[in-house]
Amino acid sequence: MSIPEQDKQRILQDIEQHGCHLILIEADNYLPAFVYSIGLYQKFGHPEIICFGMEINLMASLINEACAMIQNGEKLEVNKAYPDFLEGYPIQFLQVDKDFYQNYLGYGGRFYGSFDFPALQLVWPDKGSNFPWNENFNPNWKFKQPLLDRNTDFKFYEERNLGVFTTKQVLEGDPILYVSHDSDGDWQFHGSANADLEDAKIICMEDITRLDPSVNQIYHLQYGWNAWRQDINSDWEYEEGEEEEEEETE
Structure with a gap:
């Protein structure tokens, strides 16, 4: 399914002027908010970026900051700590498994005409700088950001033994x-x-x-x-x- 021509032109204009267009999805009564980019791959050959679970404007700001770095020639890498995105806290990027694209990157797939593009997930730590895969990560935040490089067999925001x-x-x-x-x-x-x-x-x-x-x-x-x-x-x-x-x- 293609996107309306008016929406496509707005996305293309944002890509040309700002480097990417952002899709902002508000939280509902069960799932967290998330934000992702469209256009980083088209304009720079760089993976798109998605982020979950924080205030929606903050996530948009983080992805715009990443876009600025990419415009300056930097290629963001997986499993590398980046200390300058969140004051006092490092963030990391994960490779998004394509099995999650239809779940979270649907409008991006409609823009590109397929899901044949790479994507990274921006992952943030808890206040102790522990990431979700660390043993001491705050358990109250476990389901604020699904990890899209794993668990393709179990996509629910619940414990497996529930x-x-x-x-x-x-x-x-x-x-x-x-x-x-x-x-x-x-x-x-x-x-x-x-x-x-x-x-x-x-x-x-x-x-x-x-x-x-x-x-x-x-x-x-x-x-x-x-x-x-x-x-x-x-x-x-x-x-x-x-x-x-x-x-x-x-």
Whole structure:
């Protein structure tokens, strides 16, 4: 799918004037905000850059700073500490696995006409200068920035051993066709919207992705939303669920 001509011309103008165009995605009630570039590869032959989990204007500023460095002839490298982006804290870059492009770089793919371009992820540390892959990284920040060079088999912003609800029929081979992400954080993976509670089972989320890797497509399902499909080859459809009314207390 191509992008509207008016949008394409605006992107091209930004690339010409500033070196790149930025796509800013606000946080929702589940996923963090992120920002990525379009045009670094077209203008400089340099990988595009994506960043997650900080204030959106700060991320835009960091990518613009990277763009300025690239315009001056510097090629940003993976697994190298850069101390001058965030005052007092180093950042690093990771190579983005192409399996994540459609999830996070979709508009870039539409601009280029394919996902045949390189991309780097700008990764920031915690206040102790520990990165997400370090043992002492702040656990409260673990899911603020997914690491796009790994975990292509498990894209959810959850622990792999998180307990989730399913049914014995799914465990026996029925396809997962209905998923809910409850407002309290619980996940349910069923064969239909009318699953029988008597058939309920609890297993870890990683086992769900092993039973059916295609459920990774709905890693982004917000709190309080449902997703369903006609069969395992159909696209997912989405709907916000109705909020449960709290019981009145005297």
